[in-house]
Amino acid sequence: MNYQAFAKLYDSLMEEAPYDQWIQFVKACSEKADFTGVSILDIGCGTGELLVRLHQEGANVTGVDLSAEMLAVASKKCEQAGFHPILIEQSMTQLEGLDSFDIVTVFCDSLNYLETEKEVQDTFSSIYQRLKDGGLLLFDVHSIQKIEEGFIGQTFAEDADEIAYIWTSFAGVYPSSVEHELSFFVRDEDDGRYVKVEELHKQRTFPIEQYKEWLIAAGFEIVTITADFTTSLPTEESERIFFYARKKNRGF
Template sequence: MSYERFAYLYDELMQDAPYHQWAELVLKKLEDYGVKGRTLLDLACGTGELSLRFAREGFQVTGVDLSTDMLSVARSKAEDAGFHLPFFEQNMAELEGLGQFDVIGVFCDSLNYLQTAEEVEKTFSKVYQHLKEDGLFIFDVHSIYKITQVFMNQTFTLNEDRLAYIWNSFPGEAPNSVEHELSFFVLDESSSKYNRFDEIHFQRTFSVEQYSRWLEHAGFKLLEVCADFEDASPSADSERIFFIAKRID
């Protein structure tokens, strides 16, 4: 899934996202598992918000995303902040040629945009190849509960002076998948009229057990599974599941 006009609204829509919690979790897990290296690959980096936060923490950050528009925003933000970060347009399931890193992350449930089991397995294999020995792979996904009980058949809205949206979520064709139909209304200040555009996004998730098997099959040692930014195992109503795995040779 590649974002189009949505990319230029993304930061405005996500201004309340708990990015600091993602960054804090990564820093804590690197300390917990004794990872000293500072090279970090931010897969599905979007507009680079987390890439910049890690750069400010002293990491050598590389960002990858499938969306040209998202990467355009990320590059501009990095330059404005005084960082010269390398950003590459690649599919995470076809990752190649970027070298090896001490930590690789797929944050903000971006892995849920992969539609098939094969894509997830290919992504794990590619991440393994790009990770240094004993390096950490950290990612988060929506839980099955979040997809089926929170999103499914729900409507979400926003109504502000400059921006409004209607967000409808419907069951997808695959098990534990959802289709998001989004209609945006953005104020054109020159005409005082609202321009509408529509996008469709798809997300799919799998069980904790399935992700764990795929990680182990790719060669990782699964170190930890936790939920909702807390050091606690997932419960029946956890919404965001985190996996921390290590490359072993």
């Protein structure tokens, strides 16, 4: 399947994703009405939806993603929006060839695709190196409750005109991890036939205290930890945990 078809698949699944709420979270943490002149690195940028919105708010944006296909879609989408950001295919665990940024974002549970403790630690250290002194790291992760009760053992399905899917989730090999088996049926634009696409996505999360420990060890100070796009502290029922951390200034 070419990347245009894959983009249609991804963006269809993410059609109701709360992009505007992520933007509001960044605004609230940065205490800025807009991002004019602010440099932002979006890790796990996917097809570029957040890049476009951040650019429209005045930010100087850069995107990183492991998927060349996603970045190709993001490049086209940003071009259609009238700008040409730097887009780099690489792992978040080892960010190289980048400038320093005012803000780094890792949203839409992108961090949950890291399976080991070391990968998360390496990512925090790598982001620390890419932030200016006092720069902000903003990210969200699935809660343990979401992984263990909201996903594991669940099956989700949808049947629309252009796409249908079956999504089944199983317990992963690590604690608080899940494997998502997805089967998509996507209509080919050329001949109208449905093409089956299968994917396996693995995600893992960790206790909030563990994320805090790793952030502090990497050199961050934690400003707030909230849940589910609110200003409230996480509870046992929370599904998405938001972290707002700041790189400590050198010498402090």
